Amino acid sequence: MAHGTHSARKTRVATPVFEIVRREPRSSFVWHTHDYPAPCARWNYHPEYELHLITKGCGHYIVGDYLGFFTPGHLVLIGPDVPHGWFSDMGPDEVVPGRDVVLQVDGSWFQGLMTLCPELDVLHELLAASRHGVEFLGPEVARLGARLAGIGTMDDAARIPAIIDLLLDLSRCPRRTLCGAGLTLSSDDMEMEKIDRIIRRIMENNTIFHRQCDIAREVGLSASAFSRQFHRATGDTFVSFMKKLKIGRACQLLTTTDASVADISATIGFSNLSNFNRQFLQVRRTTPSRYRRDVRRLIRHEGTSEAAEAPGCHA
Structure with a gap:
């Protein structure tokens, strides 16, 4: 598995x-x-x-x-x-x-x-x-x-x-x-539609390098209006949201690939490995290496249980 x-x-x-x-x-x-x-x-x-x-x-x-x-x-x-x-x-x-x-x-x-x-x-x-x-x-x-x-x-x-x-x-x-930011999408008003488009674009990019000031300018909002509307849409600040999303991408790569922690750190936009390890620990309450080991152990365990209980899984 x-x-x-x-x-x-x-x-x-x-x-x-x-x-x-x-x-x-x-x-x-x-x-x-x-x-x-x-x-x-x-x-x-x-x-x-x-x-x-x-x-x-x-x-x-x-x-x-x-x-x-x-x-x-x-x-x-x-x-x-x-x-x-x-x-x-x-x-x-x-x-x-x-x-x-x-x-x-x-x-x-x-x-x-x-x-x-x-x-x-x-x-x-x-x-x-x-x-x-x-x-x-x-x-x-x-x-x-x-x-x-x-x-x-x-x-x-x-x-x-x-x-x-x-x-x-x-x-x-x-x-x-699951999602601490409480991300939701809605098309009820014009300003929120702008934020929705931003969130969708961010979520579809595998590598994330977005600055708040650049995006606010791109959609024609002031920095304060963008910050306010983004928080309304996600329940989080832009900086915090991006950090959590980057760490989420890291978790995906740690579990689905054999890439080194350093390579994954660079892939998702961290120029400093120590900073990546610190941010990962803050969000996930564990280190990247330990996260990879624990998740893979869980997957192996669930795979074994799945094989033993296969008839029940398809009832």
Whole structure:
């Protein structure tokens, strides 16, 4: 299950696409499953909440400014307008059938549900956390994922209580948030559209060398207006956001390639290795070398567990 260097060379983050989620007139939500690659399997964002399950394969995923790795059973809740995408490690012309199971729900449905049933107010914390992306953890995740997949076999009336029960159990499941910056994209006003374009361009570049003053000038904003609007869009300062994004790129390269720490430091724009090590430690609370060793050990462990439990992964 180790990730080869071809993946790091071949995969390039594309501009996030605004996805129009179309639900049937008599449906409160959208449930679907799809292969990979597929037209809908892109880096995208939309105003609906999305519960996303990976059933097969491994690769890397992006939620906001977070870059990580997935294996079968990976279950994540994405909040409105948070860009996200899952990219499998695979050869040319290869297809992973039924890789994704997706549930997409409009926020107004949740709000109406909690207004009608105050007992469901316990979902508020989970929904708020989803704006930073939530990954579910622990031994219960496999069963929760199987229940999400099973919703597709139910009739319309049975799906509603099944979804509510699933959400309540998810609210009690161990979890972690993914993107500390809370990156979201929105097209609600002209100034935010400028910031959105900037974020998309930054996210699609593998090597990042952007100065705040240059970008502010390019989009016709003053330094103060740019700073204010960027913070509104990302929940972070431009400098802090860029640092976290660079470190995220470093984590990807540390795990997917055998390049030296010094080479990776230079690739992502650090001219000083000591400064890179210091910044990495500040963001990830570990050193680059230890991060590489720990993640690869985890991948090997999950790969072994996956092989032993293969029938359960595809239930």
